[in-house]
Every structure is written in C-alpha cells, then in structure tokens.
Amino acid sequence: MGINLEEGLQFDHVKKTYRNGVQAVNGITLNIPKGCVHAFLGPNGAGKTTSLKAALGFISYEGTVRWDGKPIEENRKQVVFVPEEKRFYEHWTLSETLKICTKMDTRLNSEKMQAYFHFFELPTKKKIHSFSLGMKTALYLSLAFSTEAEYIVLDEPTSGLDPIKRDDVLEIIRQRVIEGKTVLYTSHIIPEVEKIADTFSILRHGLVVYNGNLDGLKEKFRVFTFSKEAWQKQKAPKDVIVTVNQNQVSVLTDSDDAISLWNKEKDCFCEVPTLESFFQLTIRGERHV
Amino acid sequence: MFRKEMMDIRWRVLVFFVVFGFLLVGTIALRPFIGELLGASSKELAQLPDFLKNIVGDLTVLNRMEADDEFYLLSQWQGKNMGQFLPLCVLLLVFPLFSREEEKKTLYFLLARFSRQEIYWKKILASFSAVFALLFVFTIAAPASMNLAGYNVGFQYSFLILLQQVLASWFFFGFFVFLSVVFRDQIKPVLWGILFALALPMASLYPPLSWMNPYPYLLGTSVLQTGRIDGVYSMGMIVFGTALIVAASIIFEKKEF
Numbered sequence: 068m069g070i071n072l073e074e075g076l077q078f079d080h081v082k083k084t085y086r087n088g089v090q091a092v093n094g095i096t097l098n099i100p101k102g103c104v105h106a107f108l109g110p111n112g113a114g115k116t117t118s119l120k121a122a123l124g125f126i127s128y129e130g131t132v133r134w135d136g137k138p139i140e141e142n143r144k145q146v147v148f149v150p151e152e153k154r155f156y157e158h159w160t161l162s163e164t165l166k167i168c169t170k171m172d173t174r175l176n177s178e179k180m181q182a183y184f185h186f187f188e189l190p191t192k193k194k195i196h197s198f199s200l201g202m203k204t205a206l207y208l209s210l211a212f213s214t215e216a217e218y219i220v221l222d223e224p225t226s227g228l229d230p231i232k233r234d235d236v237l238e239i240i241r242q243r244v245i246e247g248k249t250v251l252y253t254s255h256i257i258p259e260v261e262k263i264a265d266t267f268s269i270l271r272h273g274l275v276v277y278n279g280n281l282d283g284l285k286e287k288f289r290v291f292t293f294s295k296e297a298w299q300k301q302k303a304p305k306d307v308i309v310t311v312n313q314n315q316v317s318v319l320t321d322s323d324d325a326i327s328l329w330n331k332e333k334d335c336f337c338e339v340p341t342l343e344s345f346f347q348l349t350i351r352g353e354r355h356v
Numbered sequence: 357m358f359r360k361e362m363m364d365i366r367w368r369v370l371v372f373f374v375v376f377g378f379l380l381v382g383t384i385a386l387r388p389f390i391g392e393l394l395g396a397s398s399k400e401l402a403q404l405p406d407f408l409k410n411i412v413g414d415l416t417v418l419n420r421m422e423a424d425d426e427f428y429l430l431s432q433w434q435g436k437n438m439g440q441f442l443p444l445c446v447l448l449l450v451f452p453l454f455s456r457e458e459e460k461k462t463l464y465f466l467l468a469r470f471s472r473q474e475i476y477w478k479k480i481l482a483s484f485s486a487v488f489a490l491l492f493v494f495t496i497a498a499p500a501s502m503n504l505a506g507y508n509v510g511f512q513y514s515f516l517i518l519l520q521q522v523l524a525s526w527f528f529f530g531f532f533v534f535l536s537v538v539f540r541d542q543i544k545p546v547l548w549g550i551l552f553a554l555a556l557p558m559a560s561l562y563p564p565l566s567w568m569n570p571y572p573y574l575l576g577t578s579v580l581q582t583g584r585i586d587g588v589y590s591m592g593m594i595v596f597g598t599a600l601i602v603a604a605s606i607i608f609e610k611k612e613f
Contacts (some may be wrong), residue, residue, distance in 0.1 A: 123468060125467055150468075151465040172469050
C-alpha cells in the first residue's frame with residue numbers, strides 16, 4: 068500500500084544551512100502518518116529542533132514540509148507547539164493568561180485550560196516569573212492540550228517535571244493519540260520515548276540514521292559483544308556499526324549473514340537491542356560499509 | 357491579539373498619562389508667573405544693544421507669549437512640554453514590540469498561532485493607537501483645561517499642530533519599529549533610537565542638511581508662524597514613516613527565529 072501524501076506530515080529533502088555555515092539539517096525525508104506519536108531522538112546539535120522549526124515555518128529551508136498535503140501557512144490552525152525554551156509572558160498571572168489566551172486563540176477551550184491548570188496544580192494568582200521550569204512546562208502543555216488541533220508538536224515536553232507529572236503527561240499524550248491526534252515529539256529521555264513513541268527517527272549530524280518502530284528494531288537488529296581479542300580475529304563484515312569500549316567491542320547489525328554467522332560464534336554474546344542501547348550504538352558507533 | 361498587545365503596553369501608557377498630566381497642570385498653573393516674567397524680561401531685553409538682540413532672537417515672540425494665552429499654551433505645551441517628549445515617548449512604547457518577544461522567546465507562542473503578517477500589523481495597530489490616544493487626549497485636554505482655568509483659548513491651532521505631531525510620531529514610530537524588528541535584544545533598539553533622535557538635529561547644523569531636523573515641524577513652529585500646516589514636510593513624514601514600516605514588515609516576514 069502506498070503512502071497517502073494528503074495525510075500526515077511529510078518532510079521532503081529538507082536541508083538547513085545557517086548563515087554561519089553550520090549545516091543543521093542535511094536532507095531529511097520522512098513520512099509521519101496520522102494518529103501516532105513520532106519521536107525525534109538525537110544528541111545535541113543533531114538537528115531535532117531545527118527540523119521542528121523548519122516544519123513550523125520559523126526558519127527558511129530547502130525542500131518541502133507538508134501537513135496533510137499543505138504548507139504550514141495553510142494549516143497553522145491544526146498545529147499546536149510547545150517550544151524547547153518554556154518562557155512565557157512573565158508579567159501575567161495565570162488568570163490573565165487564561166483570559167488573554169482564550170480571546171487570542173479561539174481554538175482554546177477555557178474549561179479544559181482551567182482543568183489542566185488545576186491538574187498541574189498551577190497557582191492562579193502568582194505572576195509567571197515566579198514559576199519554576201516545571202510549572203512553565205505545565206503551562207505550555209495546558210495550552211497545547213486545551214485545543215482540538217490535529218497536530219501536537221512537543222519539543223522536550225517533560226523538562227522540569229517531576230516523575231509523577233512526567234508519567235501523567237505521557238498518559239495524556241497517549242490519550243490524545245487514541246482520540247486521533249498526531250504527536251511529534253523530541254526528547255533526550257530515551258525510556259520516556261520508549262514508553263510512548265509509536266515510531267521514531269534517530270538524527271545524527273542533520274541526517275536520519277534510523278527511522279522505524281521499536282518492534283521492527285527488535286525484530287531486525289542484534290547487538291553482538293566481543294572481547295577485543297575475539298573481535299580482531301573476525302573478518303570485517305559489511306553494514307555493521309561498531310563501538311569500541313575499554314575491553315569490549317559492541318557490534319550492531321541487521322545483516323542476516325552477520326547474524327547467522329555470529330550466532331554460531333562462541334566468543335561473543337548476542338542480545339536484542341533496547342532503544343537505549345540501539346541509540347547509544349547508533350550515535351557513538353562507526354559504520355562499516 | 358490586539359488585547360494582548362494592549363495588556364503589554366498598558367503600564368507604560370499609564371505612566372505617560374500621569375507624567376503628561378502633571379506637566380499639563382504645571383504648564384497651566386505657571387501661566388501667570390511666566391506672563392509676568394516674560395513681560396519684565398522683554399522690557400529689559402529691548403534695552404540691549406543690537407548685536408545682543410540678534411543673539412537673543414525675535415523679541416516679539418516673548419511679547420506675544422505674555423499677551424496671548426493661546427500662543428502661550430501652544431508654544432509651551434505642544435511646542436515644548438509635551439512635544440519635546442514625543443520621540444522618547446514613542447521610543448519607550450515601541451522598542452520592545454518585537455525585540456522583547458524575540459529576546460524572551462515568547463515570539464514562538466505567537467508564531468505558532470498566527471501568520472507573521474497578522475502578528476506584525478496587529479502589533480503596529482495596537483502600539484500606534486496608544487501613541488495616537490496619548491496625543492489626542494493631551495491635545496484636547498490642554499485648551500480644555502486652560503478654558504476651565506478661566507483663560508480664553510481656541511482649539512483650531514491645537515488640532516493643526518496635532519496633525520503635524522501625529523505625522524512626526526508616525527515617522528519616529530516607523531524608525532523605532534524598524535529597529536525593534538532588526539535587533540534580537542532590547543538594548544540595541546533603545547541605544548540606536550536615542551542616537552537617531554539626537555543625530556537628526558545635529559546633522560541639520562550643516563546648512564545643506566537643515567531640512568533633516570524634524571523638531572521645528574514636530575513642535576508646530578510653522579503652524580505658530582504661518583497658521584498653516586507644512587504640507588511638504590507632512591508628505592515627507594508620511595512617505596518616510598510608511599516606507600520604514602513596510603521595510604520592517606518585509607524583514608519580519610523573512611526573519612528566522
């Protein structure tokens with residue numbers, strides 16, 4: 068079955084080079100279907116936030132990004148965004164925020180917003196400049212969750228939240244997906260992504276180095292761990308990612324030949340990768356092709 | 357969004373209302389003393405040698421200010437106490453318009469919800485409405501208060517000077533908006549704005565550039581001298597102000613955040 072380009076979010080050869088010459092995004096092509104949580108994973112400077120900014124029209128870029136087949140300018144009402152830096156109008160109180168924002172953004176449901184403020188235990192009378200980072204994150208999330216927008220774009224949406232609230236937020240995100248919304252998500256916290264993402268992309272140096280889901284990853288990939296001596300005896304196989312630690316060598320591969328060969332090998336240990344180990348190996352490792 | 361912009365500038369507008377209120381009361385209250393002072397001064401100045409009279413300038417202005425309540429009000433209120441603060445007033449209302457949103461990263465909140473054109477023009481509308489409201493209220497309040505205080509003052513010239521002050525404010529407004537869009541922090545628009553406001557009269561000291569000083573126009577000098585609006589300068593203010601506003605909108609449309 069082909070991909071329906073009129074639905075979902077499509078990145079098509081998106082490139083972004085800043086004026087100082089830094090190539091932040093180096094040709095991303097991705098199709099994110101509707102009704103799922105898609106996570107962008109990657110180290111700092113991998114291009115996650117730049118990709119989101121391109122998709123939201125905050126920066127110019129080469130290539131195209133389409134939301135349900137339309138550019139962001141034609142579909143902005145269907146998108147809400149929680150930025151990486153959760154700074155808000157600091158001289159407002161929460162009650163002022165409620166009044167002004169519901170007038171400004173007709174998509175916001177005042178009752179829902181109040182319910183989320185209550186849920187996150189945000190003080191209504193205090194000025195926002197006195198809020199902690201977690202409270203500001205909660206405020207932004209309340210604004211994002213109080214609309215019926217089809218796309219919820221979240222850049223580090225749990226920063227500053229305590230573990231209980233973080234779990235609650237993940238639960239709310241899952242609930243929104245069950246209701247048919249699409250969530251685009253960036254995070255450094257891999258167990259969190261593992262918990263809620265249906266699909267994910269790992270970015271490195273502005274490129275997508277893996278795109279898929281966790282089940283597919285566990286089905287296709289294996290991690291073999293060798294001692295350094297044992298690894299030196301191996302023929303250099305193709306299409307593997309090799310990470311050398313102090314005393315051992317970890318090799319990530321989806322090559323059937325390599326997997327069947329090393330499964331018979333006694334000098335190595337085979338395991339199914341977790342998202343954490345897969346991420347570490349993909350980012351730290353060196354690809355042998 | 358208009359309401360949000362009004363919320364953002366409400367305290368600054370309120371401060372200007374209070375400051376202008378005090379200045380207006382002072383201007384009216386000082387009328388009898390200034391009249392006496394000018395009367396005494398003009399008699400003493402008339403006895404000066406000619407070369408000193410040339411330095412002091414036109415003594416008929418002092419005589420007119422002593423005798424004519426309306427001339428006193430126009431020259432001391434719109435032509436001095438309120439008029440000279442207008443560029444500063446516009447600068448303080450306008451400099452954070454875009455630069456603060458960018459510096460504090462709150463612009464993402466707006467950019468995620470509205471088109472850039474919508475953000476830009478609503479901010480322009482809200483802030484210029486505040487400038488206009490200040491000008492309009494205090495232009496009417498001055499002759500009205502003078503009449504309440506027992507003087508006989510007309511409104512006609514006040515409105516002519518108001519028109520010039522609105523257009524001059526539009527020119528300064530355009531330049532300060534431009535600075536607010538171009539810079540990514542709040543300090544530079546203020547510094548460049550002050551520099552600009554001071555540089556214009558300084559440049560005009562060089563005779564071929566004498567037209568660059570907008571202050572005689574802003575303070576209504578030509579209205580006081582001729583009783584008419586300076587049409588050419590008015591056109592210049594409209595054209596330059598509008599060009600700066602349009603240029604800033606193009607930069608805002610293309611800027612990366």
